Every structure is written in structure tokens, then in C-alpha cells.
């Protein structure tokens with residue numbers, strides 16, 4: 673059955689055999705039903721070895737993929753602000769700390785990548801099987817080109833509120849939260865990729881439930897990314913906030929060490 677969190681995976685008769693093999697492995701691992709004809713809805717497809725989320729209703733939108741080694745990401749890594757990036761300041765890295773950060777809302781992994789690129793190891797916990805499959809595919813490809821960076825990424829599939837509550841793994845220095853937020857602007861103005869994402873995932877109405885388990889788990893701090901205009905999460909006041917052009921990073925200092 674296709675539910676909002678599960679999508680069909682398209683394997684056409686003209687898919688090249690490598691793509692077909694990768695697609696079959698993914699469909700089995702994540703229980704995505706296989707289809708042979710392009711549907712008028714969101715679906716998954718492997719093209720040139722890359723898993724993508726495709727909008728069958730709008731051919732103009734490029735597939736949504738996880739690409740840690742994209743020119744934009746690598747430029748940001750090599751020429752970006754590094755430790756001056758607002759997210760890095762918010763997480764609290766000053767020197768060469770090799771922090772273990774849980775990204776409890778990893779999405780397409782862009783923020784996780786920034787943290788990995790400044791030396792953190794990042795555990796991503798994603799509840800959507802579609803998004804988790806995209807992340808897993810992105811990590812697999814990234815590991816071929818940049819094994820030393822990919823080795824600092826790990827992925828769990830599940831609800832972070834529960835996974836954090838029962839966490840027994842490596843000690844956690846910081847938890848990072850960036851739940852979906854309903855965009856007030858008319859949909860045409862919201863980036864197309866974000867529209868597909870909102871269509872697939874909705875708005876994380878239960879986001880407040882993430883903060884308490886995060887505060888109980890993080891050794892040093894919890895950081896919540898919010899649009900500048902948004903209320904604080906769960907009505908809990910942060911210790912401080914760091915603002916960037918579009919976002920605010922609410923920082924909660926913890927002392928669980």
C-alpha cells in the first residue's frame with residue numbers, strides 16, 4: 673500500500689541494469705513497491721546510480737536527491753564560513769573539538785554536512801523512510817569520493833523523540849533540531865524542492881516533542897533552527913539565539929556531562 677511515507681519506486685524496462693540492481697536493492701530494503709509506468713504523483717527512481725524523488729505531476733522539477741559532494745556543498749566546505757557559519761557558532765565549536773552531534777531532523781543532510789565538514793561526527797535520525805533512503809543513498813555515493821568525511825556520518829531510521837529517549841549509543845555532545853515549518857508565503861514563492869518535501873512530509877506538527885528528550889540527552893547544548901519569525905519550540909525559552917539572514921538558531925545550554 674502507498675502511504676504518504678512510502679512511495680513507489682519506478683523501474684522501467686529501459687533502466688540500465690546497474691540502476692535496476694540498485695533500485696531493486698533499495699525497494700527490498702525499504703519495502704517500496706516497484707512500478708513500471710510513470711505515475712501522476714511523487715515517486716522514486718534511480719538514474720545514473722542516483723536515487724531521486726520525482727514529481728510525476730511536474731516534469732520541470734528536477735529530482736530531489738542527496739548530494740553531499742555537490743559543487744555547492746564542496747564550495748561551501750572549501751570557501752564558506754567554516755567555523756564562522758551561524759550553525760557552527762550555535763553548536764559551540766571553537767577549536768578542534770570533534771564533537772558527536774545528533775541531527776534529529778536531518779532531511780536532505782545539508783546542515784549535517786556542514787557539521788561534518790568542520791570535524792564533527794554526526795548521527796542522523798530520520799523518520800521518513802523515503803528521506804532516510806535518499807540519505808542512505810547519498811552517504812553511499814559520498815563514501816566513494818570522500819571516505820574520511822562519510823565515515824563521520826551515520827544514519828538511523830526512526831522517530832528521534834523515541835530514539836533519543838532510549839539512546840544507549842556513543843555519548844552525545846549536542847543535538848541539532850530543524851523541524852519542518854509551515855511557510856507563510858504563497859507556494860509559488862517557496863522553492864520547488866521544498867514544495868515537494870512539504871507535500872511528502874507535511875509540517876512536523878509534533879516538533880515540540882523533540883525538545884525535552886534532546887535537552888535530557890545532550891552533554892553541552894541543543895540547537896534549534898527556526899525561521900526568524902517563528903516562536904520558540906515547545907514554549908521553552910533558549911539560553912541565547914544566534915541570528916543569520918534567514919534563520920534564528922535557538923541555543924539551549926545543558927549540563928548533562
Ligand SMILES: C[S@@+](CC[C@H](N)C(=O)[O-])C[C@H]1O[C@@H](n2cnc3c(N)ncnc32)[C@H](O)[C@@H]1O
Pocket residue numbers: 776777778779780781782783784797798799800803830831832833850851852853873876879882
Ligand atoms: C526541514 S527538514 C530538515 C532539513 C535539514 N536540516 C537539511 O539541512 O537538509 C526536517 C526533517 O526532519 C524530519 N523529522 C521531523 N520530525 C522528526 C522526528 N520526530 N524524528 C525523525 N525525523 C524527523 C522530517 O521527516 C524531515 O525530513
